[in-house]
Amino acid sequence: MTDKIVIENLSLTYSDGVESLRNISMGVRENAVTVLFGPAGGGKSTLLRCLNRLNDLTEVRTSAGRILIDGENILDPKTDVIALRRKVGMVFARPVVLPMSIRQNLTYGLELAGEKRKSRLDEAVERSLKLAAIWDEIKDRLDDPAIALSGGQQQRVCLARVLALQPEIILLDEPTSGLDPISTGKVESALQELKKEYTVILVPHSVQQAARTADYAAFFLQGELVEYDEGKSIFTTPREKRTEDYVTGRFG
C-alpha cells in the first residue's frame, strides 16, 4: 500500500495569531480510513481544510511545509484549486443541503464543471446515492426540496453530493455530530464501503467513533501530532502517555 497523501512539516498560524498546526508530518494511506482525533482546538479541522485548500477562504497569517497528493505539492500557488477540490471532496459537520431539489444538490458540482448531458447526470445521481446508502430511501422523491429530508438523510445526501464528483479523497469533518445513532451507524458503514475505492480521512465526533472506524489514527493535541499509528494499536496500546490519557478519558 502506498501513501496517497504525504504531509511534510506543515505549520499554520491564523491571522488572529492562533497557531493551529505545528510542524505536522504524516502519510495517509490509500483505500483506508484515517482518523484525526483529539480534543477541540487541536488542529484537525485546519488540517482537513488544508487538504482541499478551503483555508484559502480564511485569513491565514503564515503557513509552511508541503502537502503532496500523488506526488504533487498542492500548497503550491500554481495549483489548480478547482480541480483539487473536485479530487478532494469534503463533508461538513452540519449537513448543508443547498436550497434546491435533492437531484440538483447532487448534480451541482458536475454542472459547475460543465457537465450538461442528462444521462451522465442521472447516472451520477443514482450511483452516488447508492454509494451513500440512501438510494432506496429517497429514489422516488429526487425532485423534492432537499431541506425536507431528515438530518441523517441530509448528511448522506451531502456525502453523495461529494461522491457524484468521483473524487479520490474524501474528507469528513465530524459528519455525524448532529445525527442520531441509527443515522450515524449508516454513515459509518457507508465509510467502510467507500474506503475500498477512496482514501477516507475522518475527524470523528468521539473517541468511540474513532476507535470503531479507524484503520489508522492520528492523535492531535494543540496543533501537534502526538501519535500516529494503526487504529488497533493506538486505542489499545498507545505509546504516548498523553494519547493514553485522552483515549481512556482522563481529559478531553
Added chain:
Amino acid sequence: MMRRLRLNRHVTERLGFSFLTLMAVVTVVPIVAVVIYILVQGMPAISWEFLSGFPRDGMRAGGILPAIVGTFYLTIGTAVFSVPLGIAAAIYLSEYAADNALTRLIRIAIINLAGIPSVVYGLFGLGLFVLFLKFGTSILAASLTLSIMTLPVIISTAEEALRAVPQPFRTVSVSLGGTRWQGIQRIVLPQALPGILTGVILGLERAAGETAPILFTGAAFFLPRLPNSPFDATMALPYHLFVISTQVPEMPPQVQYGTALVLLVFVLGMNLIATTIRSRARARRQW
C-alpha cells in the same frame, strides 16, 4: 407586604403594555387618516379623462396624463442607472470586499449619501448633469439625479439580503469545485433576489415621489405633449402637485386631491408589489 409587591408588579406590567399598545395604534392613525382623506377628497376627480387627457384651462381642468407618463419614465430611468450599479456594489461589499480602510470609506460614504437632503441632490444634479455634462433639463439628468439619491437604499438593502443567505452555502459551493462567482451566481443571488427586489422597489418608490431632486434637473411646469426622448424635460406627478397647489390661482381643490391620489396609488402600488414579493419568498425559503 410580599403580596402587595406582586400585585403592584402585575398592575405595572398591565399599565405598561396598555401604554405600548396605545402608542403602536397611534402610529397607524396618521397613515390611515392620510390615505382615507386623500381617497375621499380625490376620488370625485378620477375619471377616464383625468387619467388619459392633457391639462386644459391653465391646468385647472382636463387630465394629468403627461405627469403620470413622466413619473413613469423617471422611475424607469432611475431604475436603469441605480439598479445595476446598486446591486453590483452590494455584491462587491457583501461577497468580495475585505474589511479594510477602503470598504469602511465606501460604507461611510453610503451612509452619508442617505443622509443628504434631497434638495441638495437637486442642486448637485443641476450642476453636474444639466450644466456641466450639458444634458439640459431632461429626463436623463433627472433620472441620474434620482439614481444617486436612490443608490444608498438599494445598496444597503441588497447587501443585507445577500448577507442573509447562509455562509455555508458559499463554502459548500467552493468545496464542490466552484469558483466564488459560480456560488454567488447560482445560489446566493437567486436566494437573495426577493430581498434585493424589495429594496429596489422601495428605493424607486421613494424616487417616484420626490420633488426636490427633479425640480432643477428635469421637471417641466407644463408641456403640451408627451416627452419623446430622454433629453426632453417632462412633467411629473409630485412636481405637478406642487405647481397646482402653489402656483396656479383659483385651482379647483379636487384636481389637486385627484393628482395626490394618483401619486399615492402609484407609490402604494409599488409598495404592495414589494410586500407581496417578500412574503411569497419567505414562504418558499428553504433555509
